Amino acid sequence: MNEQTLTTGKKRQRLPSSNTMYEALRRAIIERALRPGDKLPEDVIGDRFGVSRTIVRSVLGRLHGEGLIDLKPNRGATVAQPTLEEAYDIFETRRSLERDVVRRLVERITPAEIKRLKDHVAREETARTQDSPDSIRLAGEFHILLAEMAGNAVTARYVNELVSRCSLILALYGRPHSSDCAVNEHLEIVAALQKGDSERAFAVMDHHLEAVTERALLTSSNHQRDIRSILDDYVK
Amino acid sequence: MNEQTLTTGKKRQRLPSSNTMYEALRRAIIERALRPGDKLPEDVIGDRFGVSRTIVRSVLGRLHGEGLIDLKPNRGATVAQPTLEEAYDIFETRRSLERDVVRRLVERITPAEIKRLKDHVAREETARTQDSPDSIRLAGEFHILLAEMAGNAVTARYVNELVSRCSLILALYGRPHSSDCAVNEHLEIVAALQKGDSERAFAVMDHHLEAVTERALLTSSNHQRDIRSILDDYVK
DNA sequence: TCGCTAAAAATAGTATACAAAAATAAATCT
DNA sequence: AGATTTATTTTTGTATACTATTTTTAGCGA
Numbered sequence: 209m210n211e212q213t214l215t216t217g218k219k220r221q222r223l224p225s226s227n228t229m230y231e232a233l234r235r236a237i238i239e240r241a242l243r244p245g246d247k248l249p250e251d252v253i254g255d256r257f258g259v260s261r262t263i264v265r266s267v268l269g270r271l272h273g274e275g276l277i278d279l280k281p282n283r284g285a286t287v288a289q290p291t292l293e294e295a296y297d298i299f300e301t302r303r304s305l306e307r308d309v310v311r312r313l314v315e316r317i318t319p320a321e322i323k324r325l326k327d328h329v330a331r332e333e334t335a336r337t338q339d340s341p342d343s344i345r346l347a348g349e350f351h352i353l354l355a356e357m358a359g360n361a362v363t364a365r366y367v368n369e370l371v372s373r374c375s376l377i378l379a380l381y382g383r384p385h386s387s388d389c390a391v392n393e394h395l396e397i398v399a400a401l402q403k404g405d406s407e408r409a410f411a412v413m414d415h416h417l418e419a420v421t422e423r424a425l426l427t428s429s430n431h432q433r434d435i436r437s438i439l440d441d442y443v444k
Numbered sequence: 445m446n447e448q449t450l451t452t453g454k455k456r457q458r459l460p461s462s463n464t465m466y467e468a469l470r471r472a473i474i475e476r477a478l479r480p481g482d483k484l485p486e487d488v489i490g491d492r493f494g495v496s497r498t499i500v501r502s503v504l505g506r507l508h509g510e511g512l513i514d515l516k517p518n519r520g521a522t523v524a525q526p527t528l529e530e531a532y533d534i535f536e537t538r539r540s541l542e543r544d545v546v547r548r549l550v551e552r553i554t555p556a557e558i559k560r561l562k563d564h565v566a567r568e569e570t571a572r573t574q575d576s577p578d579s580i581r582l583a584g585e586f587h588i589l590l591a592e593m594a595g596n597a598v599t600a601r602y603v604n605e606l607v608s609r610c611s612l613i614l615a616l617y618g619r620p621h622s623s624d625c626a627v628n629e630h631l632e633i634v635a636a637l638q639k640g641d642s643e644r645a646f647a648v649m650d651h652h653l654e655a656v657t658e659r660a661l662l663t664s665s666n667h668q669r670d671i672r673s674i675l676d677d678y679v680k
Numbered sequence: 681t682c683g684c685t686a687a688a689a690a691t692a693g694t695a696t697a698c699a700a701a702a703a704t705a706a707a708t709c710t
Numbered sequence: 711a712g713a714t715t716t717a718t719t720t721t722t723g724t725a726t727a728c729t730a731t732t733t734t735t736a737g738c739g740a
Binding site for chain 4: 681682683684685686687688689690691692693694695696697698699700701702703704705706707708709710
Binding site: 249250251261265281282283284 | 690691692693
């Protein structure tokens with residue numbers, strides 16, 4: 209039952225290890241295929257990914273540590289449902305860290321990085337127009353990209369975590385079809401960075417995050433869906 | 445083999461669950477009983493705490509997620525040894541977050557909280573004079589206390605994590621007998637908060653953290669010690 | 681039909697068993 | 711002796727087995 213022995217003759221695709229399963233679940237949550245409150249039964253997930261509950265358990269523990277899933281004793285894991293209070297805290301901490309990111313970025317950003325950012329925003333744009341599920345993820349990854357460019361891995365990790373949780377919060381409280389990040393706001397941030405206009409970069413980023421926070425108002429409806437079929441798209 | 449059945453007749457002490465083991469290891473690391481690089485074999489730890497490797501494993505995973513232990517594939521867990529670069533990032537992020545903590549604390553702190561802070565510093569003082577192993581932990585907990593009072597649970601959690609990792613860093617790079625946090629600096633911060641002097645509170649905190657960073661210079665010598673005997677003090 | 685209790689099924693928590701890899705010890709050769 | 715292989719032991723990675731808890735279903739009586 210070794211996973212390596214299952215490789216087909218064709219392409220040497222290595223089957224989902226613990227890490228790819230983590231990625232898959234994470235993506236499913238961020239892209240809202242799995243929604244806040246959805247149950248995450250260990251055996252169902254294990255079956256779909258072809259691993260035992262042991263592995264599932266460790267991954268669920270990791271996701272719990274990152275605030276993406278709730279874990280109630282004897283009652284299993286569910287996609288996290290942050291309270292409104294937690295939600296505000298998350299947004300606030302995120303703003304604080306991203307302020308710092310921009311502050312440092314204004315001083316050190318290179319033309320190559322500017323280009324990379326522009327490319328990314330372009331991809332956001334196309335995903336948005338095609339109404340792809342990627343668009344939600346890409347919007348978040350813009351902020352993560354900024355954080356990584358700022359050159360502090362610890363801050364980048366936290367920003368990553370917080371941006372992910374913000375996706376969750378928008379899924380919970382946000383308006384159904386709201387665009388979480390206006391693409392043009394991202395463009396404005398890049399433009400300000402390019403000009404080296406720190407004041408403007410600050411202002412736009414802060415306004416941008418304020419706007420995102422603002423959208424956390426309505427409650428979303430939770431339909432009954434089947435986790436098995438949803439996971440099919442993520443098992444790979 | 446249920447852990448509850450092992451209760452002795454005397455005091456109904458409930459044996460270490462997963463959580464108390466987590467606390468114990470964490471404390472052992474922060475108080476430098478376990479030092480950066482020390483091996484953490486799963487079966488040894490499991491034996492000492494009377495649980496199976498399954499539990500040990502989950503706890504080690506959690507501590508890894510918090511950056512307190514390194515986890516190399518097939519080679520087990522060791523107390524984390526952050527690189528100098530990581531160390532700088534940790535300190536920088538910590539400063540950024542604690543800046544925010546102080547900013548918000550100046551506006552909302554109550555007399556009762558001031559008193560609590562003073563009490564804490566007093567306890568730091570006595571632990572310091574008695575050269576207790578608690579003194580290291582208490583110094584860190586002052587900062588954690590501040591963060592909790594600021595009213596943002598997410599920020600508080602990050603500060604907690606970062607302060608812990610800073611203990612680790614000082615154990616790795618700090619001068620052998622350096623006092624990590626000068627107690628009087630803590631007192632000055634409290635005083636500034638009491639006066640509502642935000643400028644001064646800022647300045648003192650920043651200077652304080654800069655000083656702490658400063659102490660991360662010398663390399664420490666790693667003696668060979670026996671993990672079994674060290675853990676005896678933490679099994680409870 | 682409704683509510684209650686009891687049995688059954690499902691699911692999580694923990695320990696153990698076994699496989700794979702690494703570390704250590706022993707053996708062999710030059 | 712010293713170095714290099716080979717065997718042994720130790721330790722980690724994963725699956726499975728078993729227990730405990732929760733949830734669901736079935737049965738029963740008012």
